[in-house]
Amino acid sequence: MVRVSKTFGGVQALREVDFDLAEGEVHGLVGENGAGKSTMMKIIAGVYHGFEGEMRVAGQPVQLRSPADALAAGIGMVHQELSIVPDLSVAENVFLGVQPLMAGGVVDWGRMKREAKRQLASLGLDIDPSARMGSLPVGIQQLIELSRVLFSGARIIILDEPTSALSPPEVARLFEALRRLRAQGRTIVFISHFLDDVLEISDRITVFRNGRKVITEETAALTKDSVIAHMIGRGTAEMHMGESTELSGDDNRLVVLSARSLSDGSMIQDISIDLRRGEITGVYGFMGCGQVELARALFGKGRLTEGEIRLDGRPVSFRSTASARRSGIAYVPENRRMMLFRTEPVYKNVSIAILDKIDRLFLRPGRERDITQRHIKDLQIRPPLPGIALGSLSGGNQQKVALAKWLTELPKVLILSEPTRGMDVGAKEDVIRIVKSLRDRGVAVLVLSTEPETILTLADRVTVLKRGVVAREFAHGHLDKGDLLAAA
Numbered sequence: 360m361v362r363v364s365k366t367f368g369g370v371q372a373l374r375e376v377d378f379d380l381a382e383g384e385v386h387g388l389v390g391e392n393g394a395g396k397s398t399m400m401k402i403i404a405g406v407y408h409g410f411e412g413e414m415r416v417a418g419q420p421v422q423l424r425s426p427a428d429a430l431a432a433g434i435g436m437v438h439q440e441l442s443i444v445p446d447l448s449v450a451e452n453v454f455l456g457v458q459p460l461m462a463g464g465v466v467d468w469g470r471m472k473r474e475a476k477r478q479l480a481s482l483g484l485d486i487d488p489s490a491r492m493g494s495l496p497v498g499i500q501q502l503i504e505l506s507r508v509l510f511s512g513a514r515i516i517i518l519d520e521p522t523s524a525l526s527p528p529e530v531a532r533l534f535e536a537l538r539r540l541r542a543q544g545r546t547i548v549f550i551s552h553f554l555d556d557v558l559e560i561s562d563r564i565t566v567f568r569n570g571r572k573v574i575t576e577e578t579a580a581l582t583k584d585s586v587i588a589h590m591i592g593r594g595t596a597e598m599h600m601g602e603s604t605e606l607s608g609d610d611n612r613l614v615v616l617s618a619r620s621l622s623d624g625s626m627i628q629d630i631s632i633d634l635r636r637g638e639i640t641g642v643y644g645f646m647g648c649g650q651v652e653l654a655r656a657l658f659g660k661g662r663l664t665e666g667e668i669r670l671d672g673r674p675v676s677f678r679s680t681a682s683a684r685r686s687g688i689a690y691v692p693e694n695r696r697m698m699l700f701r702t703e704p705v706y707k708n709v710s711i712a713i714l715d716k717i718d719r720l721f722l723r724p725g726r727e728r729d730i731t732q733r734h735i736k737d738l739q740i741r742p743p744l745p746g747i748a749l750g751s752l753s754g755g756n757q758q759k760v761a762l763a764k765w766l767t768e769l770p771k772v773l774i775l776s777e778p779t780r781g782m783d784v785g786a787k788e789d790v791i792r793i794v795k796s797l798r799d800r801g802v803a804v805l806v807l808s809t810e811p812e813t814i815l816t817l818a819d820r821v822t823v824l825k826r827g828v829v830a831r832e833f834a835h836g837h838l839d840k841g842d843l844l845a846a847a
Contacts, residue, residue, distance in 0.1 A: 552645040573589045640805050641820070684712070
């Protein structure tokens with residue numbers, strides 16, 4: 360890739376980036392969210408086109424206008440969200456869309472199973488090709504999807520966050536497969552936030568920051584600390600608000616919610632955390648660390664296999680989200696669409712959580728509008744129209760509506776998952792102000808985010824999760840982005 364630049368709607372995602380891949384290497388690619396690494400890889404994989412600069416494969420200029428063009432050039436990508444079909448067999452997934460046919464257009468099932476078994480064996484997998492895909496562990500599903508890309512003939516394989524949802528044994532199995540592919544002369548691009556994984560498997564590492572390539576270096580010449588320093592630009596003029604904080608956790612504050620040794624048998628294992636009155640507890644970690652599952656479990660949306668939750672000192676067991684709400688727990692998920700009705704007016708989205716408080720028998724639209732108007736003024740929701748369809752508001756203003764839903768009657772505990780994701784600077788500042796005002800009114804706030812800036816801007820104390828367990832806890836003193844990245 361030679362002097363590659365890419366712009367989306369006036370926002371420059373890549374700025375004159377040079378990038379190269381060698382035959383028979385595992386090339387690690389790291390950078391913070393929005394650094395440009397995924398954009399570059401999607402250009403290479405044919406997902407994005409219309410960029411400035413030049414792309415060459417084996418020394419020849421190419422123009423890839425689709426993933427099919429990329430595959431024809433020997434490039435395949437395994438995305439973070441797997442594209443398997445769980446109700447089909449393993450063999451059908453390996454040959455998805457390219458089933459071998461006999462005369463008359465009939466699928467050659469015997470050949471398909473034999474070829475699938477051979478292909479999987481090349482990755483060290485001994486799996487029944489007739490097995491239902493959805494019955495297999497995530498790590499095996501990922502290797503089967505990798506096998507599909509290999510079967511297409513790809514010589515360059517891009518893996519996007521391949522270890523984010525894998526257990527340590529599954530990571531070891533994946534790395535064994537990648538080393539085999541490298542020995543065969545295949546080239547692997549390994550995109551990951553898990554720096555320990557990148558340092559273990561990669562021959563070279565490239566770091567992206569703010570749409571630019573910072574370095575490409577032999578892995579042997581790098582350490583975890585040096586990679587982090589390159590990622591965040593420590594010591595440069597790019598340091599800004601949200602890079603560090605002074606924690607103010609107060610152990611004498613009243614514990615409103617206490618969770619001990621929580622496990623769900625899958626994504627969270629032996630997690631303990633305390634939420635205190637008038638304090639914001641931040642939970643930081645990379646995607647797949649167990650944040651989402653922890654938030655859902657505390658709100659009665661996920662089932663726990665072990666552990667205990669106490670609210671105001673008494674054991675509780677939420678069988679549903681309704682019982683959690685009645686107990687004084689509120690939850691704003693990372694996906695706003697899960698709790699908002701985009702085609703309905705703003706006031707209905709605000710009042711839906713308190714309709715029984717307004718009137719147990721009848722709807723009172725006038726009362727709903729009055730309550731909503733007050734929140735619109737307090738939260739500076741724009742446009743200030745309670746009757747406008749929610750979907751016509753910006754993402755930041757929709758998030759304010761999601762918060763307003765819980766503010767008529769203050770909750771004891773407010774759980775916020777990715778509260779500032781996808782917002783412009785102004786909207787982020789508004790949401791941060793609102794969350795801090797709730798803390799100051801005595802709410803115990805839990806903020807879960809994969810964005811270190813959000814955690815550092817909001818939290819009074821921080822818990823770092825890593826693959827479903829508590830990796831570090833910070834309650835007092837100085838904390839910066841490098842500390843979070845190193846712990847995660």
